[in-house]
Amino acid sequence: MxxxxxxxxxxxxxxxxxxxxxxxxxxxxxxxxxxxxxxxxxxxxxxxxLEYVDALGKFLPEADQPDGGIFAFRDEDEEWVALxxxxxxxxxxxxxxxxxxxxxxxxxxxxxxxxxxxxxxxxxxxxxxxxxxxxxxxxxxxxxxxxxxxxxxxxxxxxxxxxxxxxxxxxxxxxxxxxxxxxxxPVTPETGLTILRAIDKLDRVGVDGVRQLLGPGRRDESGDFTRGAALxxxxxxxxxxxxxxxxxxxxxxxxxxxxxxxxxxxxxxxxxxxxxxxxxxxxxxxxxxxxxxxxxxxxxxxxxxxxxxxxxxxxxxxxxxxxxxxxxxxxxxxxxxxxxxxxxxxxxxxxxxxxxxxxxxxxxxxxGRIDTQSTTASVLVTRLDKTLTAEYQRLVGELRAAGIGTELYVGTQGIGKQFKYASDSGKIVAVVIGEDERARGEVAVKDLRLGEELSKNIGADRRQWLEQQPAQLSVARGELIPTIKRILSRYAIG
RNA sequence: GCCGGCGUAGCUCAGUUGGCUAGAGCGUCUGACUGUGGAUCAGAAGGUCGAUGGUUCGAGCCCAUCCGUCGGUACCA
Known part of the structure; x- marks a missing residue:
């Protein structure tokens, strides 16, 4: 374009x-x-x-327009309305x-x-x-x-x-x-307002500041002058x-x-x-x-x-x-x-x-009094072998039925990218089934946060690291839900 | 609204008294590595230097205006 x-x-x-x-x-x-x-x-x-401006009490009849400070416009009948x-x-x-x-x-x-x-x-x-x-x-x-x-x-x-x-x-x-x-x-109504405004500013300008505002006025450090109440x-x-x-x-x-x-x-x-x-x-x-x-x-x-x-x-x-x-x-x-x-x-x-x-x-x-978790699902089911998608879908269904927030990877990228996505989107656990696991009737479960922690000293030999995968374990298919629950409870989730 | 500081890559910033095709780190992406994010290495993308006008042979740098942002202040149902 x-x-x-x-x-x-x-x-x-x-x-x-x-x-x-x-x-x-x-x-x-x-x-x-x-x-x-x-x-x-x-x-x-x-x-x-949206309300009519007069209902908000912000219409100025003399000026025939709304008071400042509000988002106002005319509707299709030329009436003033405002947020x-x-x-x-x-x-x-x-x-x-x-x-x-x-x-x-x-x-x-x-x-x-x-x-x-x-x-x-x-x-x-x-x-x-x-x-x-x-x-x-x-x-x-x-x-x-x-x-x-x-x-x-x-x-x-x-x-x-x-x-x-x-x-x-x-x-x-x-x-x-x-x-x-x-x-x-004598105190005019206008002066009365100025007095209240001055009192309101006590915590910002201090007692001396208030006294100035009640008297001749006050000049602040930016050089701005506020007129006082002249009491x-x-x-x-x-x-x-x-x-x-x-x-x-x-x-x-x-x-x-x-x-x-x-x-x-x-x-x-x-x-x-x-x-x-x-x-x-x-x-x-x-x-x-x-x-x-x-x-x-x-x-x-x-x-x-x-x-x-x-x-x-x-x-x-x-x-x-x-x-x-x-x-x-x-x-x-x-x-x-x-x-x-x-x-x-x-x-x-x-x-x-x-x-x-x-x-x-x-x-x-x-x-730190509020949980700032950014994801609604704690688990990502990866799609290592796209031909096993139906199986992955069933797995996802089981986890959701068990009350575990689970996302199925619906993207098209390879397994490496899928782990990165899982981690970047705040998942706690990644689930993997490939040919090997399927043949053994097992599921690979990875604790992404533990993996992140352990990777801080990954060392030079990445090959070995990849083979060991200390944050990952392979469990029997029937053990999947308890295993995931155990990992989630580690982080007080679920 | 008024006063002041600051605007250079997605982020944090360099950028010599105005002088060549504007740099770095981090991040991103790609590859080494089609069963593993975080390690290492190699490479790439990404900027009309906030915008417009002016001064100048020449402006990221100087001037004006505007916009944005931050701080102070005013107003605030």
Whole structure:
């Protein structure tokens, strides 16, 4: 084909091809998470990947076009549609369309979501979320369960208490802080947002950075300048005091918060909610080693109305290049009492939480907590003598019937290439029958991993090596299945 | 979006102050070896030096723009 006519294979920025090892590992992880969710009584739901932009709440009527940050286009009726950017907005739409659902409605959902964002390490434009939500109750018990289910999930994945932390805060408490700041001088809604943004950046820019962001602004090491909230010194001190709130128990933290924002009715409401969550957690003995109240948690700025929570991994994680990097939050969520109301006009409170599947998976991989086997079959039946194909097929059938994942070599190359293929495609065992074996009623079985290991000192005399084949044994035809099972169990497979 | 680093073979990189047909290792493929992947040896394929324009007798090297990538920062439902 003419070179200029060829199509260059390209892939969209921020999108990935995910190959078998990662996909199999992800499926296993999702299965474990699902088990936990179902144990709490959540049931599955699937909604479309495409939604009308107004249903996602991202249509800008003034501009007559969608908000940035989402993949949107016009359909054949000139309506704006978009790929979902989370699973919460579609859930709200679903609940609004199905008012007869028994409440509280508890569902889980897993699938890809899409955002137009700058891709980074572990950050993509298409990624998996695994959500669990309770719709139709204002009880803090539902929020407390969100925290507990996150603990149970992370622990089911092999992450122990102490290696993770669930941190809880409340948007009403944050409003209370803004109220307290406003007591020392006027605060516009815009400034209120800037204050929350500054608080959110505490772990990245430190206390001094936050103070700069609250005051004149901050210039970072790249020379970029971020405009500040231009608060007075007295106002900045209010936020500083808030950020310094600490306590050895959740109750102690609530007490301190209470003191700081006692003049704000909204703030007090928030603290009271946190106390309820604490009580529910304590009843089930989820201590501060698992769930803490952390006044610095903000979680975005949009639809959350009450408790917000996030889960972080607290141990150091070393990536492939040997660089230790902190592993941001892997789960997050909160209460969104206004989302369904947007459709129906009725207040339907809701709360839920979301797992960043890909990030968590990356963490489990570096931890070695997830099996990264890339093949579904452990055995390759080779075709040494193509005229014996019918026999090979029968053999394959027997192995599969015995529950052993087995692939028949369907290529055309010679036996040498077949061994290489077996090894490269992750098989554990290769099975060979040729004239010799058939005459003796035997089967040759090769342990490919052992062979690989032994070959490290193969020596100069390859002829002798080939004749001996220390990783290979010939067994009676009837012994085939037990022999293979023995080899597989050596590697904890099967 | 803004600021900065980096783009040479599939991968990791060399490439002299701008100067011949752009190199190495690893990997891949082929053969020695049609009943054995991993050893050894021999050989081969693979690059419009990220793209486009410019400076120059001459550009992988200098300049501009764009694209990609990495890092910081902003925004983030």
């Amino acid at each position: 003419n070179k200029t006519l060829r199509t260059e294979p390209r892939r969209l920025k921020g999108f990935r091809d995910i190959t078998s090892a990662d996909l199999l590992a992800r499926d296993r992880m999702i299965a474990r998470i699902r088990e936990v969710y179902e144990r709490y009584g959540f049931t599955p739901l699937e909604t479309p990947m 979902r950017y989370d699973l919460t907005a579609p859930l709200s739409r679903f609940v609004a369309m199905n008012p007869e659902l028994p409440k509280p409605f508890r569902r889980y959902q897993v699938g890809p979501v899409f955002r137009v964002e700058k891709p980074g390490p572990g950050r993509f434009r298409e990624f998996y979320q695994f959500d669990v939500d309770t719709v139709g109750t204002a009880s803090m018990l539902a929020d407390a369960e969100c925290c507990m289910i996150m603990c149970d999930t992370l622990e089911a994945l092999g992450i122990l208490p102490g290696d993770y932390a669930i941190r809880v805060n409340n948007r009403k408490v944050l409003s209370g802080v803004v109220d307290a700041v406003a007591a020392h001088g 007075s010194a007295a106002q900045i001190d209010v936020v500083s005091d808030y950020l310094n709130v600490k306590g050895t128990t959740r109750v102690a933290v609530c007490d301190e918060l209470q003191r700081l924002i006692e003049k704000s009715p909204t703030g007090c409401e928030g603290v009271a909610e946190l106390r309820e969550i604490d009580e529910a957690l304590s009843n089930m003995e989820y201590g501060v080693d698992r769930v803490t109240i952390d006044p610095t948690v903000v979680r975005g700025l949009a639809y959350y109305t009450g408790p917000v929570f996030e889960g972080v991994l607290t141990f150091p994680i070393v990536d492939e290049e040997g660089v230790s990097r902190p592993f941001g939050s892997v789960v997050g969520g909160g209460r969104y009492d206004g989302l369904v109301e947007r459709f129906t006009g009725q207040k339907i409170p809701a709360t839920g939480t979301s797992i960043g599947v890909d990030r968590l998976l990356a963490a489990l991989k570096t931890l």
